[in-house]
Every structure is written in structure tokens, then in C-alpha cells.
Amino acid sequence: MNPILRVQNVSKRFGGVEALKDVSLEVKRGSVTGLIGPNGSGKSTLFNVITGFYKPDFGSVYFEGKRIDGLNPDEIYNMGIARTFQTPRLFGPLTTLENMMLSPKGQRGESLLRAPLRKTWLNEEMQIANEVKSLLKEFDMDGLYKMLASDLSGGHVKMVETSKGILGRAKLILLDEPTAGVHYAVGKNLFEHINYLRKAYNLTFFIIEHRIDLLFDYVDYVYVLHMGRLLSEGTPEEVASDPKVIEAYIGGA
């Protein structure tokens, strides 16, 4: 099966720091792929390169066979890659409903010219609202629609963030430490949720995670980054028994 995302020989340098050195990897369609590595190993930089926040110095990124490095973040989202951040970035003073309704791409009412003409976007707006409603119901969050996003609990914030990807019709969702700062049980719940979404909505997930114990129960394939280089790859069992990985995590250089 052809990969949905292909990163080819990507290098990225910040002054004297080589954040990524010749990294190549592939994410298979419909999989949950993990990306692990110690702090400062370049995981978030790789995500930023994929989503268009950084332009790679060398190498290229392909999404569904199309080259996407060099595009702007909004263009990349519109192609079908959604992402979350390490610290959740919902729009605090906006309600959950507003937050979720922002996600669908290419809304008609978002253009300056059409916005004052209610009739041109009303149908679309109602459709989106209905979809949000059924999503919230599906995830047992129906009561939360008028809560401000800043008042949501940590677990709910993560759920809303992943749900936003579905509303945006994303095909690939990049999650940057989805379980950071939540309780183990909530984290487990979240991974169950991700697993469910993958099947129900035919999504692909690419996940950075520090909680390896949690991650390894749910992923199909794992990449390990260390000092900007790809150190190891394979199924969770293969990676867990790789001596290089153990050394990188426990100590050594």
C-alpha cells in the first residue's frame, strides 16, 4: 500500500544546531504511527516541517504523492493534514461550538464579500452545526457546546482538538504529545478514542509521545529520533528491544 506521507532526506539547521539530519520516513495510510525520542531530538521540528511552519534546508515532503514542502501552513491544512500542538491551542474566549465550527475548510461565509450576505452561507453553516452536534453527542460532550474553551478540562480539550481534525476532513492527523499533562487513565481513554476514530473515519495518525508504555499498546509502527537522526524504526516490539534505543533513552551520548 502506498504511504500517505513520505518524508525524504529532510535536513533542517538552526544556526549551528542541526535539528534534523537526513531524515526519511513513511507513514502508511490508515495506520497509527508513533514518533519517539528524547527531548531535543527534533520531533517537533519534523512536525513543523511537515505542516509548513519551517521550510526544510534539504529534502522534500510528499503527501498523497504531491510535494508539499514550501507550501504555507493553511494550504497544507487544506490538503488534508491537521495537527495539534504540545500545549493545546484552542481559542480560549470562544465557545466550544465556535472552536469546532472554525475547523471545516473553505467555508463560504469566511470571505469578506460573502459574509454580509447571510443567504449564501446559511445552509452550509447549519450543516456544519449539525455535524458538530452529532460529533459532540458521539463523544459524550453535548453539554459543553457553550462552555468557553478556556474553561474545558484537559481531557476535553484534547478530545475537542482531535475532533476538529474530523470536522476539517483531514486525512492525516499529527498529534504532538496528546497525553501530556493528563492522567494515565484519561490518556488511555484518549488512545482508545484515537483508535476508534481511525476506524470510524478512515484516518491516519502520526503521534509524538513521551509515554512510551501507553503509545506502544496502540501503534502499528514506531520511528525513533535521536539528535536529529533517525535512530531506529519498526514495530513496537522491535523498537523496544533495540539496544540503540535503550541506550539513547537511558544514557550515553
Add this chain to the structure above:
Amino acid sequence: MFDISSFLISWLPLFGIYAILSLCLNMEVGYAGMANFGLVAFYGIGAFVAGYTSITIFLTFHGYNYPIYSQEAIIAMGKVAGKTPWLNISVFILSLILSFLIAGLAGYLVSYPTLRVGPAFLGITILSFGEMLRVFMKHFAPTGGAYGMLGIPHPFAWIPDSAIKNISFLILTLAILILVLIYFELLANSPYGRVLKSIREDEIASLCIGKPVPQIKARLLFVASGISGVAGALYAFYLGAVTPDMFITAVTFEVWSMVILGGRGNNFGALLGASFFSLLNRATSILNFLFSDLPIDPNYVRWMITGALIVIILMYKPKGVIAEKPIKTEAWKIFGAYGESRRKLIAAILKIIDYLRRAFYWLIGRETGYEPDIKGSKRE
């Protein structure tokens, strides 16, 4: 001491112009989070464009060949301004359109290079642009340099009665204000308004959900600067004169204080702020006029009051007098929350009426009829 109607005639056009400005600023700052510290630049561009176009067209039409800032031109304008009603009106409309386009274009061009680097840069760039423009205009001979342009033809100069003339202008200004308000309310309560708020809260996150942030900002700046330009044109026609020194940076900050007082992200808050500060402006001028022997000029007191008010507002009501509300699109209907506040209000009023009714019956010593309450049972 003074009559209300002439006070209203002097206050309302000023209110209208400032209200348009504060609505524009509210759109930029309150909704999209763009720190526009150079609003006055676009306001001034609008005023100068309107003055220049109208005087030039009038002089050319009537066959005069003076430079527009010369004394002869001013005298000639005084002679011909009231002769051709159709020319007055059409020149007025043309000037408004040109002011909109030129001020809008200036806003777009000035802001475009800075939009990708964060709000502070945008603010500083526009702030210095406005100040540079003012100094430039002071030394720019074709528009009269520091003396500016006098004798801008009033759109209703052909009406002999000055009261009717002023009232017509007032109505026109308020009509434009209402149009702008309706337009901005429609913009704000739409998916577009939602996108603007998301940009204000977190630009990066907004980019990440596919919103082309720099483009959205630049387009909004075009529209808002253009409408500020229209306000400037109205001001030029209202005063009949423009000079560069009318457009000092303090004007920008006066509009900022209107928005801060009224409430950011709320068009009606901006209106409230504009009415309050323009009233304060008028009131201090009148005080100055009525009591000429005050130890301190009330015009300076105005700035002190403005400063003190901003501090007080930011301390006790940081969101402004009228706080921001979630945007209203029909989406709320699906969740059953649309019009909830109205229902609550009606229920409260009905309850009060019910209490009043009971109190009335109690006073005249009769039973309420359908309520077998404790009072009734005791009476047995």
C-alpha cells in the same frame, strides 16, 4: 443658557464621524487583534483626498485657474459653492468613493509587508507612517502645505437656511454611520467574524486550521482603512477645511480610548465609547466658551479625564462597559440556545407583572382568584 438643538447639531456630526472611526478600529483591534496605531493616517488621507478632489473639480468646472490653496481660489469657492446643487452632491459622492479607495489602498500597501511578523510591528509601522505623512503634508505645496485647504464645498451649500443645511449633513452622516454599523454587525456575526476572533486569539492556531491569516488581515485593513477614509472625507466636508495638523497621533489614541471604554469586540461598545468621548469633547469646548476665566483650560482637563478613565476601566472593567459576546449565527438554534436571553427577559418581566398583580390584590384585600394559597386557607 444654551439650546439643546444647536448643541445636538454641533455634537451629532462629530459623534457620527468618531463612531465610524471607532467601529473601524474595533473591527481591527477588537475582532482581528491588529494593533492599528495609525488610524489617523487613513482618516487624514480620506480628508485630503476629499478636499483636493472637490476643490479641484469645482474650480475646473467654473473655469478658474488658481492653485487650490491660493486666496483667490478660496474666494472663488465662496462664490460658486452654492450655485450648482447637482455638482455639490455628485462631487461629494465621488469624493467619498475616492477617499475609500485611496485610503483603503494605502492601508493595504502599508500593512502588507508587516502582516507576517506580529502585531507590534504592524502597530509601529502604521504609527510612524501616519506621523511621517503628516509632516510630509505640512511641506507639500500642492495641497497648501501647513495651511492646508480651505473652502471645501459643503454638499448642501446650496440650501440657504444654515440650520437646514446642517441638519441635512447631520442626517447624512448618521445614515452613513448606520450603514457602516449594519455592515460591520453582519460581518461580525458570520463565519468571517469567527475567523477574525480566532486570529486575534492565536494566529498560529488559526493558520493551522487553514485560514490564510495574512490575506484575511490585509483585506480587512483595506476595508477598515477605506471606511476610516470615508470618515475623514465627512470631516473635511463638515469643517470645510483640512490642515495637516488636524491629524496628529492623539486622534488615534482618542479613538482607541473610545474602543477600550466601550468594549473591544463589540460594535455597540464602540458606539457607546464614541458617544461618550465626543460628548466630553463638546462639553469641554462649551465650558471653555461659557467660562472664559477658568484657571485651567477644560480642553486639557479632557485629556486628563480620558487618561484617568482608561486606567479605571482597565482596572475594574477590563473588557469594557459592554463586554464581548459569542457571535450570533443560526448555528446556536440547533443547540436551542438562540434567543435564550430574550426568553429569560420575557420570563422575568412576566414574573414582575405577576408580583405586582398579587400585591395589588393584597392591597385591595381580595383573593387572587385561582391561587388557593396559605393566606386564603387562614381566612377560613
